[in-house]
Amino acid sequence: MTEAGLLPGTEVQARGLRWEVVSSESLGKQILYRLRGLENAVHGRELDVLSPFESIEPVRHELQPERAAPLTNWLVYHQAFLLEQALGPDALLAVQPGRLRIEPYQLVPVLRAIRMSRVRLLLADGVGLGKTIQAGMVITELVARRLAHRILIVSPAGPLMKQWQLELAERFGLRCEVIDRAKLEEIRRGTELGSNPFDHVPLGLVSVDFLKQERVLDQLERASYDIVAIDEAHHCMDVGSTPDREDSQRRRLAEVLARRCDSLLLLTATPHDGHDRSFASLCELLDPSLIDGRGALREDRYRAHVVRRLKSHILVDDPEHPGQKRKLFPERVVTPVPVTPDTTSAEKFVELQRGLLDLVSPELRRAFRNKSYADVLAWIALLKRSVSTVVACQRTLMVVADRFQQFLNDTVELQEARRQRVHTMRDYERKIERFGSITAEEEQERSFLEAEDIAQQLAAMQRELRRGSYKQAKVSNVVEHLDHLIEIADTAKDQDPKLSELVSTIRTIRKEEPKTNILVYSEYIDSQLAAINALKTAKVGPVISMSGTDNDATRAATTERFRVEENLILVSTDSAAEGLNLHQRCHHLIHLELPFNPNRLEQRNGRIDRYGQSFQPHVKYLYLRGTFEERILLRLIAKYEKQRASLTFVPNTLGVTA
Numbered sequence: 001m002t003e004a005g006l007l008p009g010t011e012v013q014a015r016g017l018r019w020e021v022v023s024s025e026s027l028g029k030q031i032l033y034r035l036r037g038l039e040n041a042v043h044g045r046e047l048d049v050l051s052p053f054e055s056i057e058p059v060r061h062e063l064q065p066e067r068a069a070p071l072t073n074w075l076v077y078h079q080a081f082l083l084e085q086a087l088g089p090d091a092l093l094a095v096q097p098g099r100l101r102i103e104p105y106q107l108v109p110v111l112r113a114i115r116m117s118r119v120r121l122l123l124a125d126g127v128g129l130g131k132t133i134q135a136g137m138v139i140t141e142l143v144a145r146r147l148a149h150r151i152l153i154v155s156p157a158g159p160l161m162k163q164w165q166l167e168l169a170e171r172f173g174l175r176c177e178v179i180d181r182a183k184l185e186e187i188r189r190g191t192e193l194g195s196n197p198f199d200h201v202p203l204g205l206v207s208v209d210f211l212k213q214e215r216v217l218d219q220l221e222r223a224s225y226d227i228v229a230i231d232e233a234h235h236c237m238d239v240g241s242t243p244d245r246e247d248s249q250r251r252r253l254a255e256v257l258a259r260r261c262d263s264l265l266l267l268t269a270t271p272h273d274g275h276d277r278s279f280a281s282l283c284e285l286l287d288p289s290l291i292d293g294r295g296a297l298r299e300d301r302y303r304a305h306v307v308r309r310l311k312s313h314i315l316v317d318d319p320e321h322p323g324q325k326r327k328l329f330p331e332r333v334v335t336p337v338p339v340t341p342d343t344t345s346a347e348k349f350v351e352l353q354r355g356l357l358d359l360v361s362p363e364l365r366r367a368f369r370n371k372s373y374a375d376v377l378a379w380i381a382l383l384k385r386s387v388s389t390v391v392a393c394q395r396t397l398m399v400v401a402d403r404f405q406q407f408l409n410d411t412v413e414l415q416e417a418r419r420q421r422v423h424t425m426r427d428y429e430r431k432i433e434r435f436g437s438i439t440a441e442e443e444q445e446r447s448f449l450e451a452e453d454i455a456q457q458l459a460a461m462q463r464e465l466r467r468g469s470y471k472q473a474k475v476s477n478v479v480e481h482l483d484h485l486i487e488i489a490d491t492a493k494d495q496d497p498k499l500s501e502l503v504s505t506i507r508t509i510r511k512e513e514p515k516t517n518i519l520v521y522s523e524y525i526d527s528q529l530a531a532i533n534a535l536k537t538a539k540v541g542p543v544i545s546m547s548g549t550d551n552d553a554t555r556a557a558t559t560e561r562f563r564v565e566e567n568l569i570l571v572s573t574d575s576a577a578e579g580l581n582l583h584q585r586c587h588h589l590i591h592l593e594l595p596f597n598p599n600r601l602e603q604r605n606g607r608i609d610r611y612g613q614s615f616q617p618h619v620k621y622l623y624l625r626g627t628f629e630e631r632i633l634l635r636l637i638a639k640y641e642k643q644r645a646s647l648t649f650v651p652n653t654l655g656v657t658a
Contacts, residue, residue: 005021005024005026005031005033005051006021006024006033006056006058007021008021008022008023008024009021010058011038011058011059012033012035012056012057012058012059013056013057013058013059014035014047014049014054014055014056014057015049015054017037017038017039017041017042018037018038018039018059019035019036019037019038019042019047020035020036020037020038021033021034021035022034022035022036022046027050030050030051030052030053031050031051032048032049032050033048033049033050033051033056034046034047034048035047035048035049035056036149043202044149044150044202044203045199045200045201045202046150046199046200046202047199048195048199090111090114092107092110092111092114092141093141093144093145094137094140094141094143094144094172095107095110095137095140095141100133100171102137103130103314103316103328104316105129105309105313105314105328106130106133106134106137107137108134108307108309109121109123109134109135109137109138109307110134110137110138110141112307113138113141113142113263114141114145118262118263119138119142119227119262119263119264119265120263120264120286120287120305121138121264121265121266121286121305121306121307122233122266122268122271122282122283122286122305122306122307122308123135123265123266123267123268123307124268124269124271124306124307124308125269125307125308125309125310126269126309126310126311126602126606126651127269127602127603127605127606127609127610127651128269128311128583128606128609128610128611128613129269129309129310129311129314129610129611130611131231131267131269132163132164132167132231132267133167133171134307135229135231135265135267136167136168136171136172136174137172138265139151139168139172139174139227139229139265140172140174142226142227142263143174147226147263148226148227148262148263149202149226150202150203150224150225150226150227151174151202151203151204151225151226151227151228151229152201152204152205152206152225152227152228152229152257152261153168153176153204153205153206153228153229153231154206154207154208154211154228154229154230154231154253154257155205155206155207155208155230155231155232156207156208156209156231156232156235157207157208157209157210158552159555159556159559159580160231160232161178161205161207164176164205164231165178165205174203175203176203176204176205177201177203177204177205178204178205178206179198179201179204179205179206179210179211180206180207180210181210183197183201184197184216184219187200187201196219196222196223197219198219198220198222198223199223208230208232208235208236208250208253211253212249212250212252212253213249217252217253217256220256220257220260221256221260223260224260224261225260225261225262226261226262226263227261227262227263227264227265228257228258228260228261228263228264228265229264229265229266229267230254230257230264230265230266230267231267231268232267232268233254233266233267233268233271233282233285234268234270234271234278234282234599235250236250236251236253236254236282236285237251237278237279237281237282238251238277238278238281238284238295251281254285255285258285258286264285264286266282266285266286268282269602269603269606270599270602270603271306271308272642275642276296276297276642277295277296279297280295280296280297281295283297283302283305283306286302286305287305289301290302290305310650310651311327311328311329311331311332311609311651312327312329312331312652314327314328314329315327315328316328329609329611329613330613330614330615330616330617331616332605332609332616332617332618332619332651332652333616333617333618333619333655334619334620334621334652334653334654334655335618335619335620335621335655336620336621336623336633336654336655337501337505337620337621337622337623338623338624338625339497339498339501339622339623339624339625340497340624340625340626341353341497341624342497345495346492346495346496346497347495348488348491348492348495349390349492349495349496349497351488351492352386352390352393352485352488352489352492353386353627355481355484355485355488356382356383356386356393356485358481359458359478359481359482359485360379360382360383363379363457363461364376364379367379377422377425377426377429377450377453378425378449378450378451378453378454378457379454379457381396381425381450382396382400382450382454383628384593384628384629384632385524385526386628387498387593387623387624387627387628387629387632388498388522388523388524388526388527388592388593389496389498389499389522389524389526389527389530389531389592390489390492390493390495390496390530391493391496391526391527391529391530392524392526392527392530393489394486394489394490394493395447395526396447396450396451396454397482397485397486397489398486399447399448399451399452399455400451400454400455400458400482401455401479401482401483401486402455403451403452403455403456404455404458404459404478404479404482407455407456407458407459407460421449421452421453422453424445424446424449425446425449425450425453428442428445428446428449443524443525443548443573458478458482459478461478462477462478462479493530496530496534497624498592498593498622498624499530499531499534501622502520502531502534502535502590502592502622503534503535503538503540505590505620505622506518506535506538506540506541506569506590507538507540509588509618510540510541513588514567515566515567516566516567516585516586516587516588517562517565517566517567517568517569517570517585517586517588518541518568518569518570518586518588518589518590519562519570519572519582519586519588519589519590519607519608520569520570520571520572520589520590520592521572521573521574521589521590521591521592521604522571522572522573522592522593523573523574523592523593523595524573525547525548525549525573527592527593528545528547528571528572528573531571531592532545532571535569535571540569541567541568541569542567542568542569543568543569543571544558544561544562544568544569544570544571545558545570545571545572546558546559546570546571546572546573547572547573548573558570559580559582562582562585562586563581563582563584563585564584564585565585566585568585570582570586574600574603574604580607581607581610581612582607582608583607583608583609583610583612583613583617584612586608587608587613587615587616587617587618588608588617588618588620589604589605589607589608589617589618589619589620590619590620590621590622591604591619591620591621591622592622593621593622593623593629594621594623594629594632594633594636595632596632596635596636597636597639598636598639598653598654601621601636601653601654602651602653605617605619605651605653619655621654633654636654637654
């Protein structure tokens with residue numbers, strides 16, 4: 001006993017159960033104890049108790065000489081006990097064979113962790129190398145060494161949370177409690193008034209979007225954990241000086257978690273999004289001293305906290321050639337597929353592209369000349385849709401034409417309405433750039449806002465044409481030109497070179513591997529539906545789909561079918577580009593168009609190129625030669641090379657270099 005009461009670590013009896021004293025605080029004549037449960041019913045849970053208001057008695061283990069065992073038995077036990085304490089510097093307590101197959105490379109994070117006085121690691125291995133398993137080994141090792149009792153896993157909602165729950169239970173025997181609104185209410189009803197629900201969850205699993213809510217985050221800030229693991233940590237990057245509300249919330253959540261835990265594990269396969277500040281902000285969560293006053297990394301200090309390997313780095317002994325090494329993972333083959341529209345067979349498609357440029361290019365030049373970058377967003381979106389599929393372009397043009405007449409009749413649009421629309425469009429673009437995808441509802445709203453903004457700008461152009469003040473325009477009547485483009489698009493649907501190339505590519509794969517499954521990704525739901533129709537018409541095999549409009553049950557059923565059945569073609573949007581394992585019967589992936597961020601491509605590639613893939617992954621991406629999409633490819637290459645400069649090692653995402 002001390003003036004502050006019982007010492008931390010003392011075993012006590014309270015409320016009829018055994019507890020361990022975590023800390024004590026003197027409050028005048030009372031002492032506030034923080035107790036941690038030792039019995040099964042309350043194991044790991046923490047409780048605040050006032051003494052002597054409540055009875056707390058130290059547990060005494062009295063010696064009983066009359067029941068002493070033979071001295072020889074005691075000596076054997078004592079020697080065994082001493083041997084257990086004599087651990088080498090790299091001895092692991094928790095990593096045992098049986099529940100999981102451990103590859104040597106997966107031991108690197110846990111070996112580095114046990115040498116650190118305070119475990120703060122960024123696990124940034126490439127997609128599909130088993131970061132969940134590696135994080136699980138670190139967690140169980142710290143638990144086995146009695147360095148951790150309270151653990152919180154933070155993950156994006158959806159399949160990743162389910163995967164964490166299954167992996168920790170089946171591989172490591174750790175059963176997580178999912179923390180949501182219902183769970184917090186259940187804890188409140190069963191505990192004292194004013195108690196913190198997070199104190200009663202020793203091993204929790206929670207979604208980042210639930211945890212970032214103001215009220216929930218306030219409660220979390222008053223709790224503490226021994227280990228926090230944040231999966232897909234790139235969602236918590238600092239995006240710079242103008243973050244939107246959601247970015248700010250996620251970043252604040254990450255900063256709170258970093259402060260309120262002893263050990264921190266950040267997991268992401270894409271730690272660099274092409275901006276050095278983003279990568280530095282992840283390192284800042286691990287240790288603020290790694291960053292200088294300008295937000296830049298201090299030389300190479302961060303490397304001690306970062307584990308970064310690609311599949312090409314993982315070597316194992318070659319049984320066929322003793323003394324030699326071979327790559328554990330089959331090397332990914334990435335093939336750019338340039339699509340050149342033929343002026344004869346795709347005459348209407350070429351006419352559509354030229355007509356679209358006649359409409360767009362003068363507006364883009366004027367916007368850049370006047371530095372009106374807000375006017376650029378919607379035009380770029382229209383060009384991007386035009387190089388995806390004809391259907392995606394036509395649907396956008398139809399919405400534009402529908403809204404155009406209304407804006408033409410309104411002489412002045414409220415400036416605040418335009419400003420709000422552009423702000424929302426920028427938020428969606430930033431979210432897609434960082435996270436790879438948005439929800440189906442957000443995608444629908446974004447498409448409508450882009451079309452509305454184009455219609456507003458075209459209405460302004462038409463008024464200038466009437467006044468004769470717009471000399472640079474290549475069209476004389478916007479209404480007639482829009483109607484003409486929609487009419488051309490309707491006849492060009494059957495000449496879409498992207499869809500023709502997609503069908504041709506799948507037929508080639510089918511000739512060589514008739515039973516293999518094929519995964520096709522598209523950014524737009526309109527293009528997804530067009531691809532499904534083209535593949536069904538071509539009769540190249542059973543076609544299934546997955547998009548953000550699917551509920552969890554439908555998505556799970558589609559995923560399971562793709563895993564167990566053969567000869568399937570799955571056409572998906574980016575809703576399935578993060579967290580799903582689709583490699584069991586699939587090693588062919590086709591990107592229908594190029595996104596702006598290479599990380600988005602890499603997340604998709606990781607669905608088939610991952611641990612457990614027994615065939616060589618083949619990835620193809622289609623792009624229209626001589627169009628706006630070639631500029632996207634050049635931008636991707638520039639970002640890819642910037643990532644290489646910061647990370648040294650980057651995966652083969654594009655199949656080309658600058």
